[in-house]
Amino acid sequence: MAYQVKLEQFEGPLDLLLHLIRVHEIEITDIPIATITEEYFRVLTAMQELDLEVAGEFLVMAATLIYIKSKMLLPPAPGEEALAEEEDPRRPLVDMLLEYQRFKTAAGDLAGLEERRREVFGRGAAVQVPPGRGPLELSLFDLLAAFQEVLKRAEGRPDVEVTPRPFRVRERMVELLDRLAQERPLRFFALFAPDADRRTVIVTFVALLELLRQGALKVRQAAPFEEILIYPAEDA
């Protein structure tokens, strides 16, 4: 019952375990696995009784605890006594808990700094400085957000094609146009490196077909079975 208030505050199974370790004043490096497993399941049951959704992560940890518990019940094989310390089945879990706890502490430090910085204010008035001419500042996040915005707007206009296409093909299309700018015509078989894998061959071929469909290039063959040559469309 005492858990009820706190239940929703657990940010995951590790957080819950740290809480149990704290309230039961357990040494983190020597966890009584049977006790802690029992406690852990009590909380999960409480969560279900409260109709809180028990996230998959909590169930994975439950399985892990049971696994550790069963491992610890097995007597060590003869001659392995000396290694017992090293092979403590709790070790990986303890490492995870210690690691997570350090970041929890670090998060607390950040929260403190955040609070302090909330006491500091920059200049309030809008900037009167003329637009910058310095180096370009462009964040990938901004670019992604812009593209998402475009996609969102395009949804209302079904005639506009903004559907995603496989990117490798697109990339190869650009490469093909690049090569055509350097050497024209391009020999068809020169498009495929001798060591190209099947996937690369397919991507290249699909890119070629797409460019043909778009009319950005054209192919010629002087006679059947002769070499196929590829030209940019403007050389028509």
Added chain:
Amino acid sequence: MSPDPLAALEALLFASPEPLPRERLAALLPELSPEGLAAALEELRARYASPQSGLMLDEVAGGFRLATRPEVAEVVVRLAIVRPSRLSRPALETLAIIAYRQPITKAEVEAVRGVNIDGVLKTLGERGLIRILGRKRDPGRPMLYGTSAGFLEYFGFRDLSDLPTLAEIEALVASPHPRRTVEYDPVEEPGAGEAARGPGARPAASGPAPLPSAGPPEAGG
């Protein structure tokens, strides 16, 4: 202990987004009498009146604010030269469309954005972010645009496959609409037989662009 009235006054003038009328200042600093406020304003004005000060108390129509002194204007305008410039929203969107849809014509970009992009294309070209890839054999033989080596270099991409995929964008940028379940061929799954689908198998040619849903959560530990 409440802060020094002069310090409080200065901070208010600095942090306020708009000039502060005398009455507003009086309301913000109830510990000051009207005479006290007038005296504090005068004292602040006098403090800034030194040649070593770059600021001044500026009384404009709406009230009081801090501003740079006219004597340092010539230095302040130099800021524009070193300030990083940013792409405008239209430029950003155009660049995004070109990056993800290349090779693409101007008309095709305009069809997506719904506006003329002549000016924006020029900007992006001057910035070295896009380039002309060739011409399309359509009526008028429009030019095809794509991103430049400069674009790749700017973001440190080795090639275009480094661009975040649509699924990755979805995972990073909050979707403005609820995720829908649409039958969809996943975008870029390196190693999978994506090429086999090819352009002909483009999904949803008939409907709005479906956004791929994020994949299953990765190992949760």
Added chain:
Amino acid sequence: MSPDPLAALEALLFASPEPLPRERLAALLPELSPEGLAAALEELRARYASPQSGLMLDEVAGGFRLATRPEVAEVVVRLAIVRPSRLSRPALETLAIIAYRQPITKAEVEAVRGVNIDGVLKTLGERGLIRILGRKRDPGRPMLYGTSAGFLEYFGFRDLSDLPTLAEIEALVASPHPRRTVEYDPVEEPGAGEAARGPGARPAASGPAPLPSAGPPEAGG
């Protein structure tokens, strides 16, 4: 007659919308030698250090700017300036892991926290606190995340070496997680990344500050 250097410096710091790195200040004030600039910054800092001043010289995100002093915060909040909401606990934990372990993938963060972080990652990205550093050379080429200049500014760090450390404890307890060298394809974000990598920052090889080692269990609460 050119204006007093101190006045010019103050005006620049006042007018610039973003913190000005030392090198930019040097470029803006060519009449000052590096020593002269350092002296002017010190003098300005000292001038603001009076209780009668509402401003301070704030060194943050690889640069300098003017800001209000914490002592007058209680008065400034009367302006009802909308401040960004505090970060949630999950966001702070995720940010801490990214800050200390960058470059890091989403799956790696999730392994430490034991939960899925999709939503949190979006929040952090949209608030400009993290950025994409590149892709890991692993199967699936997952994206690698790190902190942005916005992160430094938000928490008041000059650079990543300002991240809090518990060096004395770390000296006693060997960290079970030695610093990793991750092979990856970097993504440059010149504007955003500058502060994080700028000349003032420590060489990239040394990475972010080491994580504080585990304290006693109670410290985790």
